[in-house]
Amino acid sequence: MVGSARTRRRAALTGVVCAGLTAALAGCGSGDPDAGTNGVGKLSAKRIERKARNAAEQADAVRLSGNVVSKGKTYHLDMRLKRSGAMGTVSEGGSTFTLLRVEKDLYLKADTRFWARQEKGGGKPSRSDVEAAGKLRGKYVKVPPGDPAYKQLSGFADMRVLLDGLLAMNGKRETGDRGEVGGVGTIRVRAGEGNGGILDVSLAGTPYPLRVERGGDAGALELDDWNKDFALNAPAKRQVVDYGRKISAN
Template identity: 50%
Template sequence: MPTRRTALGAACAAAALALAAVAGCSSPPPPDPDAGTNGIGRQAPEAIASRARAAALAAPSVHLSGTVVSGGATYRLDVRLSAAGGTGSVVSGNRSFELLRVGSRLYVKGDADFYAQAAGGKPPSRLEGRYVRVHATDPAYRQLAVFTDKAALLNSITALGGPARKGDYREVGGVRTVAVGTDGGSTLRVSLEGTPYPVRVERARGAGVLALTDYGKDLTVKAPAPGQVLDYGTAGAAGRG
């Protein structure tokens, strides 16, 4: 009888080992990161980058925030943009200013340091709390207007600058994304939910990180009341006293 029980136990142990081996060989595959998504992650890297860029440019509006490094200077942006114009704030060093563009009409409202630099000294007190109209003939127009130009900004920050490669999958602000970028270049994080918008841009060589949100959210830009604006004409002398 003991011999029979021993033989039965050995048979059961052998069967258990066999089942474990079979289970190990048939372990479930890793989850598909593209399951339940918009499918953009299954496309070639160049196609992902191209579709994300096109989606951003086609959106009626976008909220862009983060940092941009240009010409050795770092700018902290918080701007809302549409085809009709844009509004928001820019901080660079100890200077900060607000921008408002309605069509081709550009207005700037700066802090004391901003106006002091523009004036080459102490600015007129009447500038405080008021917008200054910047005309297109002013050399500063192009430098400032770009921060409120949706097409120009998005074209610039979503350009990868080389052959695209696919990166990892990660959540950004609660949104599932896939990365696409270039070796040593910029990286876009593209939404796997709904429209494949770029939701984060990490620019090449440490030139800034930007978040892109609120695509298509209603945005109305309108000129400030005349009493809030100083217009120095086409000479561009914001500090002229």
Template identity: 55%
Template sequence: MYHGRRTAAAVLAGLASAPLLSGCLGLGGDPDAGTNGVAKLPARTIEQKAGAAARSAKAVRLTGTVVSNGQTYRLDMRLRADGGVGEVTTKGDTFQLLRVGDDLYLKAGADFYGSGDDKDSQDAAAKLSGKYVKVPPGDPAYRQFSGFTDKKVLLADLFVLDGTLDVGAHRKVGDTRTIELTGSKGGSLDVSLKGDPYPLRYQRAGNAGTLTLVDWGEDFTLAAPPRSDVVDYGRTVGASPVPTPSHK
């Protein structure tokens, strides 16, 4: 299993080095009629209320894209305070992440680990295919990957609007009416005008991606995978020099 250990290490080391992380409403009369009233508040107060609502929610589903250093990441994650589960896609590679408390698992197909030029590498990738690779807390990859499953970390990025904060247009995200917060140097955040003022859509400055947030407060169950589906590499996943993982 030595080559399998090297193969997993190559993928973890390579990916961990990558930096992370609707139209106007057009209603007549009072656009805030029947809403929660937050649109009439100062921009900074709306931001604070949206942040408080997001932090207090038990769970959320976050989907969309993030562009960083010219590389696009597609996320589909369900998050709660003690972990998360979902998929991340980048450079044509898709891997699943599951974190339950401090335990972080990565799952992917054989192609994700790279076929290699020798039979041992190919056999190792085949054995890892469909298995949950447990990422050791001491490995450099742990912090990067656990960030994708961390509600607090991911939501903190939503409230980064460059420049002076201002109240923008009344809009919609799906069927929900929103008020837009804008940064004078880029970026916008749509805040719900129905019920709790949850953030529903975040558009990063410079066309660097859009994230949509749904299912606020809809809790879900997190559970560790069966032991028979787990490959545990102990503390040595990234300890030895390994080749760079292949990408499509």
């Protein structure tokens, strides 16, 4: 009797374990790609895009890195932006400049090659141009609001303006493949069969846009550090000099 009771208990325990394991395996193998995600993968392409744009509009800060092609020129951006300003670098044509915007004040710090091109009006700089430009090395130039370059340069340092331009897509929307950006799963929204742009939207947490491929081969950028604040201060007066003439961003 004792032996049969022990056998029944062992059989019951085995049944419970097997039932639990079966249920767990069934859950793992349910085939639902949206299990454990924020659920945007189940939405239409237009709704995914709308949620991503809304998330970007409501964010307080972001970091952008990648390439933007405009008017035949390729700019490499590495910018941190927030509502009150921005800081980072922009490279084009072999020269690199640092942008710093604090509220409406815009500062530019560039390498010798950039300033030498300014001395020559965009042409090939002479030795004297390079020597003159060397005096600006390591210094910030405050760009006057009336300077022709202010509007163009401030576009790289304005979070709202930059995001509005980068996230714009053209053509019929459709959902694409699932992907991954920076270790985070994404759902892709394609416009114009990809020719009008491709947007990777996060499937984890807030559906932020994590990568954008601009239509017409106009560049690709990654977006991260959403809502991650950073210090933003105007340079010390001793670091700021007056260039004394109009600046060209080209």
